[in-house]
Amino acid sequence: xxxxxxxxxxxxxxxxxxxxxxPVLRPGDPGFPEEVAPFNLALTPRPAVVVGxxxxxxxxxxxxxxxxxxxxxxxxxxxxxxxxxxxxxxLVNTSRLDTVEIDPxxxxxxxxxxxxxxxxxxxxAPHGLAPLSGSSxxxxxxxxxxxxxxxxxxxKYGFAADLVRxxxxxxxxxxxxxxxxxxxxxxxxxLRGGKGSFGIVTELEFDLVPVTSLYGGxxxxxxxxxxxxxxxxxxxxxxxxxxxxxxxxxxRMPPDPAVPEPLRGQTVVHLRVAHLGPVDEGxxxxxxxxxxxxxxxxxxxxxxxxxxxxxxxxxxxxxxxFDRGIxxxxxxxEAVDALLEVAxxxxxxxxxxxxxxxxxxxxSRPATVPNAVAGRGAAYTAWALGPMVPPVADAVPGAxxxxxxxxxxxxxxxxxLNFLGSADPGDVGALWDDGDRxxxxxxxxxxxxxxxxxxxxxxxxxxxx
Numbered sequence: 001x002x003x004x005x006x007x008x009x010x011x012x013x014x015x016x017x018x019x020x021x022x023p024v025l026r027p028g029d030p031g032f033p034e035e036v037a038p039f040n041l042a043l044t045p046r047p048a049v050v051v052g053x054x055x056x057x058x059x060x061x062x063x064x065x066x067x068x069x070x071x072x073x074x075x076x077x078x079x080x081x082x083x084x085x086x087x088x089x090x091l092v093n094t095s096r097l098d099t100v101e102i103d104p105x106x107x108x109x110x111x112x113x114x115x116x117x118x119x120x121x122x123x124x125a126p127h128g129l130a131p132l133s134g135s136s137x138x139x140x141x142x143x144x145x146x147x148x149x150x151x152x153x154x155x156k157y158g159f160a161a162d163l164v165r166x167x168x169x170x171x172x173x174x175x176x177x178x179x180x181x182x183x184x185x186x187x188x189x190x191l192r193g194g195k196g197s198f199g200i201v202t203e204l205e206f207d208l209v210p211v212t213s214l215y216g217g218x219x220x221x222x223x224x225x226x227x228x229x230x231x232x233x234x235x236x237x238x239x240x241x242x243x244x245x246x247x248x249x250x251x252r253m254p255p256d257p258a259v260p261e262p263l264r265g266q267t268v269v270h271l272r273v274a275h276l277g278p279v280d281e282g283x284x285x286x287x288x289x290x291x292x293x294x295x296x297x298x299x300x301x302x303x304x305x306x307x308x309x310x311x312x313x314x315x316x317x318x319x320x321x322f323d324r325g326i327x328x329x330x331x332x333x334e335a336v337d338a339l340l341e342v343a344x345x346x347x348x349x350x351x352x353x354x355x356x357x358x359x360x361x362x363x364s365r366p367a368t369v370p371n372a373v374a375g376r377g378a379a380y381t382a383w384a385l386g387p388m389v390p391p392v393a394d395a396v397p398g399a400x401x402x403x404x405x406x407x408x409x410x411x412x413x414x415x416x417l418n419f420l421g422s423a424d425p426g427d428v429g430a431l432w433d434d435g436d437r438x439x440x441x442x443x444x445x446x447x448x449x450x451x452x453x454x455x456x457x458x459x460x461x462x463x464x465x
Contacts, residue, residue, distance in 0.1 A: 008049055019061040022052035022096065035093045038082040041319040042388035045082065047074065047091040054096050056168065056176055056202040063200065064174030066090040067071055067452050068446055073172075074455040075200050077114045079318070081143035082424045083456050094142075102127060102208070103311055108165060110205045115141045129208035130305040135272075135312035142204055146195045147418035147457065148373045150381075152274040152308055153211065153359030155245040159376075161192040162367035163207035170200040172448035176202075176301050181369045190443045193372030194215045195417055197440065197458040199449050216274035216311045217280030217300035223267035223345030225293035226250060230336050232292035233271065233356075237331075237380075242361035243276040244285060247312075249355035250343055262296040267345040272311050273300060322396045323385035325419030326404050327378035327412035331356070335410045343384070350392035353385040363412040372440060374431035375416040376437055381409050383419050425460030 008016070017024045025032040026049050036045040036050055039333055043369070048071060051296070053060040066073045072089045075365040076082060097112030100119050104127040109120055117133035120141060124130055134151045149160025157163070166180040169191070177199075179188045191198055221229045233248045248271050255265035271289055275282035279302050286300060303310060341347075359378050366376070375381075384403045386396035404411075414420070414431035429437050440459045444451075454460075 008071070011337040012065070012069060013049065016049070016051070016062070016065045018456055019065060020051055020053070022054040022058050023296050025050050025052070036076065036086070036091055037079055037318070038076075039079040039318045040082065040321055041318050043082055043085055045077055045086045045091070047086040047089045049089040052093045052096060053425060054079060056097075056170065059092055059094065059170045059200050059202055060174045062090060062092050062178050063170050063172065063452065067172060067174065067450065072181055072454050073200070073452050075113075075143075075196060077142060078116055078138070078140035079138045081147075081418075081456065086455055089455050094200070094202065097202055097268045103130070104129065107208050107210070108205055109208055110203060111141050113140075113142045113200070113202045113204075117141055117144070121308065124208050125212070125304070125306050128210060128212050130211040131206070131208055131310065132157055132163060134160075135309075136314035136316065138314075138316050140200050143195065144418060145204060145206065146191060146193070146201060148193060148375070148416055150357065150359075150363075150416060152214070152216065152245055152311055152417065153209065153276065154363050155242045155358070157209050157275055158362035158365070158367060160206070161371050161373050162362075163206065163209075164192050164371075166205040167191055167201050168203040169201045171199040172450065172452040178330050186439070186443060187447065189370060190372050191369075192311060192438050193374060193417070194440055194443075194459060195457045196453055196455075197444055199453065211276065211305050213304050214274050214276055214308075215279050215286075215300065216272075216303050216308070217287065217299060218265060218273075218311060218313065219295050220296075220297040220298075221269040221271070221293045221295055223269065226269050226345050227336075227340055229269045229271070229289075229292045229389035230340065230356075231333060232289060232459050234331050234333065234336050236288050237358045240285060240358075243275065244282075245275075245358065245361075246271065246273040247355060247357040248272070249353050250345070252349065252352050254352075268296065274308075274311055320388040320393075321385050322388050322421070323383065323419075324395070324400050324404060324421035325381055325415045326407065327359075327375045327415055328356075328380040328382055328407065328410050329378065329412045330410055331380050333409065335407060338406045339382075339403070349403075350395045351384050351385070351386040351403070354403055355381075355383045357381045357383070372432070372436060373417075374414065374436075375412065377424075378412040378416075381416055400447060420457065423457065425454070425458055428457055429459050
């Protein structure tokens with residue numbers, strides 16, 4: 001059962017300050033807004049206290065203190081994974097745990113909880129190696145990986161969680177544990193896919209892959225060609241090898257001078273592609289998509305993996321948004337037509353992104369060491385995002401729901417966890433089948449019976465018996 005909470009007293013805060021080396025801040029203290037800042041500005045974090053952890057010992061001391069005080073515990077590394085306001089929680093900021101070690105001979109990396117993918121990409125590149133990073137290298141490694149981790153190489157190599165070798169974490173009793181497939185196989189299974197349900201991961205070790213470059217980038221098509229391009233992509237994805245990972249999105253671009261003139265203020269279709277193979281092979285594979293319609297901008301070329309962000313061109317500036325995603329079992333022509341009915345260029349819609357990502361390949365196979373990543377059997381994902389700013393903010397959640405509801409006839413089980421958006425534990429738990437959910441709940445009861453970790457994307461515990 002979840003414990004009751006009491007706001008901390010000055011005396012107990014003094015005890016916390018003595019127990020940790022990093023800063024202990026409350027609302028109103030200098031530096032507090034920076035320590036709790038989310039990437040999604042639609043959220044207003046209101047934790048009771050934040051600890052700026054300087055190491056694993058600080059994390060352990062903070063968790064023990066919170067458990068005694070009856071406060072839930074949340075974690076922030078880069079702010080990208082924050083999905084709630086953290087009311088009356090203790091927030092552990094792990095951004096200072098930013099060490100990166102590359103083992104070229106072992107082809108692996110060891111990183112602290114505050115590390116972003118950009119640091120790993122740059123550190124691994126001189127050794128001819130790359131991580132399974134996502135569409136933006138500004139995102140933190142740990143939260144992304146524990147939630148599954150879907151990136152530009154995923155159809156070839158699987159989810160980022162599939163390559164994890166070892167993790168160090170602090171569990172709800174304040175214990176520091178290092179787990180792998182041998183030391184605690186059940187926790188190792190649940191941690192890789194169960195995200196923050198079982199503790200705060202302070203260090204992660206994972207495999208790197210022998211990739212230095214790829215054939216990739218984006219092609220922007222006019223919105224008027226949306227039907228031709230989306231249907232062509234649907235057919236094309238049924239033919240490409242596992243070495244090709246792609247996504248496609250209908251984007252409503254702002255009238256911003258920073259946006260290239262052909263795209264500015266327009267509804268466009270953005271094809272993103274990454275192919276592991278020679279340039280001529282990639283160009284031949286991409287030819288049917290280039291023939292689908294005249295391009296406004298075509299940036300697909302040979303890229304060093306260090307330039308991987310150029311494929312999706314995700315924004316790096318925090319903004320207020322609402323998003324949600326689902327998985328799809330299949331994408332027949334009828335599903336594309338349905339998507340165009342609710343999100344095509346002629347529809348008045350307060351959303352900036354409506355996206356499909358191609359899954360399959362290695363994403364559909366069990367990891368070498370099985371894990372709890374949800375959505376492994378899906379063929380595609382669908383995801384929508386809109387700005388939570390006047391005058392459209394009130395309409396955005398309903399518009400997102402309408403788009404995804406229209407795709408319900410082809411939906412799989414829930415969503416990929418990292419694409420779920422704001423959700424309660426019931427929504428999170430629905431991502432797994434009964435057998436895996438029962439395993440996760442049993443693990444939750446064993447490690448966190450008082451539900452110290454009950455904020456964000458976590459599975460809900462349940463009383464035994």
